[in-house]
Amino acid sequence: MEDSAHSTRTPMKPFGESIRSPFASVREMWRSAIEAAPDSPFIHSFERTLTFAEVDERADRLAAALHRSGIGPDDRVAVYAQNDPLFVIGLLATWRLGGIVVPVNPMNTARELRYHLADSEARALITIPGLYDTVARDALDGSAVQVTVVGEHQRWVQENSAIRIETVPVPTELPAGVITAEAAYSSPGELPAEPGSGAADTAVLTYTSGTTGRPKGAMNTHGNLVFNAESYIEITGLQTGQPILGIAPLFHITGMVGHIMLAVRAHCPIVLSHRFNAEVMLETIRRRKPVLAVGAITALMALADSPARRDGDFDSLESVFSGGAPIAPALGDRLERVLGAYVHNVYGMSETASPTHAVPRGERAPVDPASGALSIGKPIYNTTCRVVAETGEDCRPGEYGEILSRGPQITPGYWHNPEATAQAFVDGFLRTGDVGFVDEQGWYYLVDRKKDMINASGYKVWPREVEDVLYSHPAVSEAAVVGVADAYRGETVKAFVTLKTGAQATEDELRDYCKANRAAYKYPRQIEVLDELPKTATGKILRRVLRD
Template identity: 50%
Template sequence: MSVYDQRPWLALYPPGQPADIEPEYANTVAMFKATVARNPDGDALRYFDGRITFAELDALSDAFAVALAEHGFAPGDRAALYLQNVPQFVIAQLGIWKAGGIAVSVNPMNRERELRELLNDCGATVLVCLQGLYRDVAGKVVGDTAVRTVITTSELEYQTRNDPRVLGGVEPVACEGTLDMAGLLERFSGRTPAPVELKPEDVAFLTYTSGTTGPPKGAMNTHRNVVFNARTYRDWVGLGPDDVILGVAPLFHITGLIGHIAAGLLTGAPLVLMYRLDPQVTIETVRAERATFTVGSITVFIALMNAPNADREALASLTKIYSGGAPIPPSTVKAFQSAFGHYIHNIYGLTETTSPSHAVPLGADAPVDPASGALSVGVPVYNTVVRVVDDDGRDLPPGEIGELVTSGPQVVAGYWNKPEETENALPGGALRTGDVGYMDSRGWFYLVDRKKDQINAGGYKIWPREVEDVLYEHPAVREAAVVGVPDPYRGETVKAYVSLRPGTSATAEELIAFAKERMAAYKYPRQVEILKELPKTVTGKLLRRELRERASGSS
């Protein structure tokens, strides 16, 4: 049976004691408060030339929690965060928890349709967003939702550098009918929120994931999930208060939420934020802040390698590097190590596993599958059991390919208000990942394919039907089918095949531009091919397999 035995690995690479939740860390706020008590004057957040200590973060999030309560927010309510990588994300998230609420992470690249769908699904009553996002997107949406309170903020706050490469063109925006976050924090400064009881099984945040057979689903990541995997990062990566966390992953993403925010709140390591990823700014930041740890998509490290200011000395401090969310070519790991002297460790998990379920232990090199050339995604982290099963749910021996089924303290309780989808994906509490792979005789796991048609572009998961639905809005489109095709930078990219209505015309460039206007930047198709007819079965079902084969033959 392909159940990983951790004992040999724990002897070779001891990650510390098993991550049972310590009594004082029964929830995320208790975890954070313990760090504040240990290190009140240490930096919690660094944002360009700005600094926020743990004591200051505690006071700011207290004020935010009080402000929420004063505006009718109650325990169990949802508040959505529609922000980039700015300090306000962390302040608001902690404040939401202190008020007993659930934080809902929103991709800042989402457009009106996507934002409306998410807000309506989670029933958020509060929206915290950047001023520019309110002006361009959210202001057109909130009237169609349950949102009662909108709090706006600017990415220019908490710093004075205003680096034009990432903050160029940003100006303060007047957002009529909203509350200014800075004003709220000043108004309620010095006040502490009423105590609330947060149980380990209470939902800490909702993170949205798209499947292939339905609309986005809100994974219910509990306080137990968050605390457990914060400790996984601490113990398997060896993070401590002397480390500096480089925030390259989006904070709305499960990697940023756990590998950046939660890891910092637990360990006392400062989290360095840069608004958004710019390779040159990132390299300068590593040099200036002496960053030691980061985790992000492999596309981040490819971008850093190709930056004009990249050199071994600039990245000398960055000794703990992890990458997940997309397949990693072994050649890229070798090239990065040759250029900078640091090994990129693989890490694997899903939104539903609250970030990692597998990791390459720090100091170990992942083996490469000799048959496929795939790099191992690591070994299961402690307290985690991963089975490889066939289509009937029977366990398969090492070397046999099947679906990965994961059980452990990091696996979510289910999907928000979706009991049927929860039962299908989590029968008995074990997560059917939908990823296909195998375990070798030494306990290393490899991914070889995905059961679902979901596209993985640089770590961003894309639901083909969502792209197809947008294309169908174009008056010339008769049929549309979307598949993932290989891409040297993103791993996969989106390609659409369309047929046109009789008597109409449209170019591939026109259709790409049409979708680009209506979708997040990572979702719209980079390639469109127009066919007279799309391949179908005798029952009329589109044959994606044939389209993938066609794309492979033409790439």
């Protein structure tokens, strides 16, 4: 679809212009939405719809319940749910008290959740029944969490060839310190005076992996979030009331900003369906007719390839944006034919509150003739980017180097980690760790990752996280993990191991062991047992040789 076909689309400001948000904090942005559109739909979740006012009332009552449990300004509240209304309500309730949200990947195991709770020093946890019973109950043991909120939700269930929607209730027997969201919603409670939130105050701790392999909490500020909400409005051309397809996970920075923050700023509904399933998502699209989709290329591919797809399914889509992994030119062309809309690249990371680069609306990304790479876009509003060599000098157009970014969307640093913060910045620019180049026209291209990070379907996996699990297996002597090409995920995780003398372990056994201790996107799909791993003269394992 061409932009000119939709007269409601506002002209896009050139990236060279500056923009600013009229709001200093997410709280101010939310209050403005409530005043402007209280009765407008804000969340569509299967057959249920909640208005802005209804979500506000639930958030206030949940905030009151948290307040009664001692939660207040600057306290960390972990939100551990799928793409459910409770996730959004939990965010707003935390910010109503001046707290800091810790979004947790719902695919995380108890071991991983335990780390996030401990590192953030979270004092509250908001979750759903299934995750509470299978993961959180165990992870909470010995934690500093004072109160846990469990809220019912709806989910899809596949039975043979049919899919049905069911409500998952909260367990009737709950231990002390655990309350239900439904009890909070039915009890008004008393709220403290609303604390002020400035642009520099931390709104979210978005956990990512760094050069040490330990997940680090990027301190995304209120200013970071509201600026990129403003950026997304300009980039996408979204108009008031136009539905946003909630295809990206809400815990991820793309879902957090490209769905929730954008919806709040534009007074638009978010269309949620618990967790991704192509057939469920297609039915949701038919019913809710979203105008905008911002998601991983693998999810867009799954929609395009689904046998459940019908002609006309994507007619409502006016804009499609993809982040998380570069798009191959041939794949972009194929998706455009199926979706009816050109897929624009956006580029960013947790530390940048989503985009620093984007392909401008109405333009097409050029393809580098030498590498065949499709451009990730141009630096967006108020954002300055550089490509620097190992010497720290700026590269000339076409020369490979590390991409650096500076702008109002970029985190001031990592939670309680000044060393990592110092390493991440140079002369006020964030070091992305990604290798690329810029052409004469200012288009940026991503060539490779400087770090050994694996990018599986847009999810980042640090090899040491997987290696640490393998080393804990009694039969494993050495382990090395690399990313290998995968037609569907872009990259997938592969492990090479050697076994202890006399020990035995099958590849399936090792894979199942990793699967039980790491999120589903992290465990190695491929495992190869070798007699010896290649090493340097000093004994360092050569991942590069294994990858090659």
